[in-house]
Amino acid sequence: MLDSTDFSILDELSKNSRITMKELGNKVHLTGQAAASRVAKLEDTGVIERYTIKTNQVKLGYYIHAFMNILIRTTQHDPYISFIKTQAKYLINNYKISGEGCYLLECKFTSNEELDKFLEALNRHANYKLSIVINKMLD
Incomplete structure (x- = not known):
């Protein structure tokens, strides 16, 4: 079961999946190591399925x-x-x-x-x- 910290982690990762674990920990009031453990658990349980990028379709020519x-x-x-x-x-x-x-x-x-x-x-x-x-x- 997810708690409010897990939801905060997911929110931060959805904004920037390249954030360091130390930065993520600071944002959700955990140490970097504790944040990394939480992220690993979210990955292992399938809550986080993958990391991706968002592209600007217009800049790629798709108008x-x-x-x-x-x-x-x-x-x-x-x-x-x-x-x-x-x-x-x-x-x-x-x-x-x-x-x-x-x-x-x-x-x-x-x-x-x-x-x-x-x-x-x-x-x-x-x-x-x-x-x-x-x-x-x-x-």
């Missing part, structure tokens, strides 16, 4: 951020799944969902032309409802 509610009218989802596996350079996330649709696809594109080409190919496997991100409100 269009889109969500697609994917609608598949048959029980055969394999053609869609096979197609999506070939489109990794556009994919951010692909969630299987309940409710209005079968999947929620989060994608990035460098241009409207690239998006249009993707949608034409996608439409051979599934219908979709498209939403374009205007601005991210929270970070």
Whole structure:
């Protein structure tokens, strides 16, 4: 069971996963060694699954951020799944969902032309409802 110190550690690591254990310990009122032990325990129990980086998609040339509610009218989802596996350079996330649709696809594109080409190919496997991100409100 996690306590408030564990949640504080997770909060600090989510802000900066490259923080030293000494700095982390100072922020959560532990020694560096105690903070490292807590982090190791969070890793061992699977609470911390991995460390990653966050990239600025616009600076990488991806100006269009889109969500697609994917609608598949048959029980055969394999053609869609096979197609999506070939489109990794556009994919951010692909969630299987309940409710209005079968999947929620989060994608990035460098241009409207690239998006249009993707949608034409996608439409051979599934219908979709498209939403374009205007601005991210929270970070």
